[in-house]
Amino acid sequence: MATIEVGRQPVDSALDPSGNRLHVANRQSQSITVVDTAALRATGTIRLSPAPAMLW
Numbered sequence: 001m002a003t004i005e006v007g008r009q010p011v012d013s014a015l016d017p018s019g020n021r022l023h024v025a026n027r028q029s030q031s032i033t034v035v036d037t038a039a040l041r042a043t044g045t046i047r048l049s050p051a052p053a054m055l056w
Contacts, residue, residue, distance in 0.1 A: 002040040006033040013053040025055050 007026025014023045015037070022035040032055075034044040 003031065004035055004040060004042060006035070006042060007031045012054040022056055025053070027053065 005032045006024045007029030010024050011027045012025040019035040022037055024033040030045040030048050033042050
């Protein structure tokens, strides 16, 4: 079990088809955090406007 820092108010997540990246939608920080699932760390942030409500 690991804790990975993402943006404020994460509301949804989606795993890419390979299982290597998790995308987390953060409503209050208006961003998507990209997480490396093997390294268990955030590798990037995609800024959005308006804030994401969910990932499909």
